[in-house]
Amino acid sequence: MQTILLFSMPGGGEWIIILMVALLLFGGKKIPELARGIGRGIREFNDARGNIEKEIQGAIKEEDKNTAK
Numbered sequence: 601m602q603t604i605l606l607f608s609m610p611g612g613g614e615w616i617i618i619l620m621v622a623l624l625l626f627g628g629k630k631i632p633e634l635a636r637g638i639g640r641g642i643r644e645f646n647d648a649r650g651n652i653e654k655e656i657q658g659a660i661k662e663e664d665k666n667t668a669k
Contacts, residue, residue, distance in 0.1 A: 610618060626634060 622631065
């Protein structure tokens with residue numbers, strides 16, 4: 601017999617426990633710094649993704665112009 605483990609998102613009570621553990625580990629002053637760092641990382645990732653999308657779209661448009669001639 602095969603056992604399948606299913607994982608789901610934590611519920612309300614589980615989130616409270618996770619937040620309490622994070623508060624105990626990092627302290628009240630470190631959590632805002634961590635959140636800012638995560639926010640900066642996400643913003644840089646999204647900027648890089650946007651730049652790559654623009655480059656790809658530009659290359660596609662350039663290729664379309666070349667093939668239309």
